[in-house]
Amino acid sequence: MATGIDHIVIAVRDLDEAVADYTAAGFTVTPGGEHTSGETHNALVAFVDGTYFELIAWKDPDATNDTPWWHRFQTGEGFVDWALSVADLDVEVERLRGEGLDVPDPTPGGRMRPDGQAVEWQTLRLDPERHPSLPFYCHSTNDRALRVPSGEAAIHANGVTGVHKIFIGVANLERAAADYQIVAGITFDEDAHTDPAANRWQQFRVGTFNIVLIQPEEPESDLARSIAARGEVPIEVALKSTNDQGSAVDPSLTHGAKLAILEVEHTFETPDWEPQEKEL
Numbered sequence: 001m002a003t004g005i006d007h008i009v010i011a012v013r014d015l016d017e018a019v020a021d022y023t024a025a026g027f028t029v030t031p032g033g034e035h036t037s038g039e040t041h042n043a044l045v046a047f048v049d050g051t052y053f054e055l056i057a058w059k060d061p062d063a064t065n066d067t068p069w070w071h072r073f074q075t076g077e078g079f080v081d082w083a084l085s086v087a088d089l090d091v092e093v094e095r096l097r098g099e100g101l102d103v104p105d106p107t108p109g110g111r112m113r114p115d116g117q118a119v120e121w122q123t124l125r126l127d128p129e130r131h132p133s134l135p136f137y138c139h140s141t142n143d144r145a146l147r148v149p150s151g152e153a154a155i156h157a158n159g160v161t162g163v164h165k166i167f168i169g170v171a172n173l174e175r176a177a178a179d180y181q182i183v184a185g186i187t188f189d190e191d192a193h194t195d196p197a198a199n200r201w202q203q204f205r206v207g208t209f210n211i212v213l214i215q216p217e218e219p220e221s222d223l224a225r226s227i228a229a230r231g232e233v234p235i236e237v238a239l240k241s242t243n244d245q246g247s248a249v250d251p252s253l254t255h256g257a258k259l260a261i262l263e264v265e266h267t268f269e270t271p272d273w274e275p276q277e278k279e280l
Contacts, residue, residue: 001095002184004207005163006085006138007052007148008234011073012255015057019043021253022055026158029055030149033113039065042111046149049162049208049240050085055255068128072230078256079234082166083138084184084206089122092137099182101126108141119147126183133168133176133213133232134183159243164262165210167236169227173200173215176232180204180213199223238262 012018019029022045032042032054039060045053058065061073072080086092089106096103106122113119125136140147170176173192184206192202194217201214214235216223226235236258249259 002084006083009081011080025253035111046154047162075229089139133170159241165238169235
């Protein structure tokens with residue numbers, strides 16, 4: 001079963017510009033390198049809890065690329081996906097197949113770091129037509145420390161130490177909740193709630209992380225339009241910090257990703273989201 005959040009993917013148009021902006025927002029950013037496809041490169045914002053942001057950009061952002069991430073990027077910079085971690089991906093594949101799911105074999109991936117070190121991993125995604133809200137699994141096949149920076153690279157001027165909560169916009173809360181229970185291998189602690197903004201939501205915990213699924217009640221709401229345009233992807237991430245900030249990160253620096261830095265002791269009451277799309 002899933003052990004936690006592996007990383008969160010943020011698509012940007014210009015990687016150098018995004019690195020400069022996230023640095024200005026108080027994050028330490030580490031160059032990631034070029035993917036084996038040769039079409040994309042990335043930079044990483046790593047946290048001491050083992051998670052990280054992947055800032056990914058296409059070498060030629062105007063060239064057509066028939067991938068879900070590129071199509072989401074066409075609606076604006078920002079969150080395009082996220083990944084769960086797992087202790088043993090082969091064991092997880094067998095578990096999911098034992099649940100009666102049609103699970104493909106894992107797909108190999110990799111990139112070359114600027115220092116010449118090869119990074120290797122496998123990913124696994126269930127059929128997105130049947131399970132549109134689910135993230136993918138990402139599991140290192142060589143040393144994970146090669147893929148995920150640590151030490152000084154995970155220390156940030158803004159005090160951020162890791163992910164507190166990730167919010168996912170979903171079109172059908174019941175279907176998404178059922179999928180997450182199968183994939184994450186856990187049961188929701190509570191029934192679905194309705195907040196004052198007329199969104200239905202349900203929260204669960206995997207590892208040390210909180211995941212909140214949010215379904216818009218109004219079909220013409222900003223959240224509903226975002227889901228229709230980008231799919232069922234993250235809409236906001238709340239980050240833990242050692243600093244007493246309790247505030248949103250300057251949206252002019254986050255390239256479409258809505259981020260909030262919270263006190264470590266902060267407790268979540270009800271979801272609150274408004275889109276912060278950025279025009280290309």
